Amino acid sequence: MIKRTGEVTLGIIGLILAIIVQGAITAVCFVLVRVTNQPDGLQSFVDNYNQAVTQYGGSMASVPDASTVLDQIHTFAGLSLVAAIITLILAILAIIFITGNKKPVLAGFLYFFAAILVFVVTFSTGFIPALLFLIAAIMSWVRKPRDPFTSL
Numbered sequence: 001m002i003k004r005t006g007e008v009t010l011g012i013i014g015l016i017l018a019i020i021v022q023g024a025i026t027a028v029c030f031v032l033v034r035v036t037n038q039p040d041g042l043q044s045f046v047d048n049y050n051q052a053v054t055q056y057g058g059s060m061a062s063v064p065d066a067s068t069v070l071d072q073i074h075t076f077a078g079l080s081l082v083a084a085i086i087t088l089i090l091a092i093l094a095i096i097f098i099t100g101n102k103k104p105v106l107a108g109f110l111y112f113f114a115a116i117l118v119f120v121v122t123f124s125t126g127f128i129p130a131l132l133f134l135i136a137a138i139m140s141w142v143r144k145p146r147d148p149f150t151s152l
Contacts, residue, residue, distance in 0.1 A: 002101055002143060002144070002145045002146070004098045004099065004100075004101055004104065004140075004143075006136075006139055007098045007104075007107070007111075007136045007139050007140050007143075008095055008098055008099060010132045010133070010135055010136040010139070011091055011094055011095045011098065011111060011132075011133070011136045012095065013129075013132055014091065014111075014114070014115075014118075014129040014130075014132030014133045014136065015087075015088070015091040015092070015095075015129075017126075017128055017129035017132070018084075018087050018091070018114070018118045018126055018129035018130075018133075019084060019087070019088060021118070021122050021125060021126040021129060022080055022083060022084035022087065022118065022121065022122060022126065023084060025080050025122060025125070026077055026080040026081045026084060029073050029074070029076055029077030029080060030077050032045075032070075032073055033070065033073060033074045033077060036070055042070075045066060045070070046066040049066045049069065050066070079121065080121060080122075083117055083118075083121040086117060087114050087117050087118055090110045090111075090113055090114040090117070091110070091111070091114050091133070093107075093110050094106075094107040094108075094110035094111045094114065094136070094140075095107075097110065098136075098140060101145070104140045104141070104143075105140070105141060107137075107140050108136075108137040108138070108139075108140030108141040109137070111133045111134070111136045111137035111140060112133070112134065112137040114133045115129075115130040115131070115133035115134040115137065116130070118130045118133065
């Protein structure tokens, strides 16, 4: 029987960090959407957006308008929340399958999919949790129980 303490530890640490990163991104997006739902907040956002575009030398014709940007932020907030929930489910299932060495190959695939999801949805700011999930996936696939007859 091979112990899978490393995979479980990496999975738990990766899960905690992924939820922190994805939760922070989701919270910032939802707060921004909520603030801009108020009339004075929306006007302040539009003014700051237009000022930033002109300040950095862009033309208003070459960038999307403020309402389009807000719609995209609102869409991304929902996507980020769904991705955080899916990451949570994948990581918990992987931890369950790897404990007791039940299904290490399946756990490796679950860790791998969680790593890709965290990396893509957080625009690579979740690099560290994705790397931890990836290392746990590789360890799940590579580590095999020793054959008692070949160790003699």
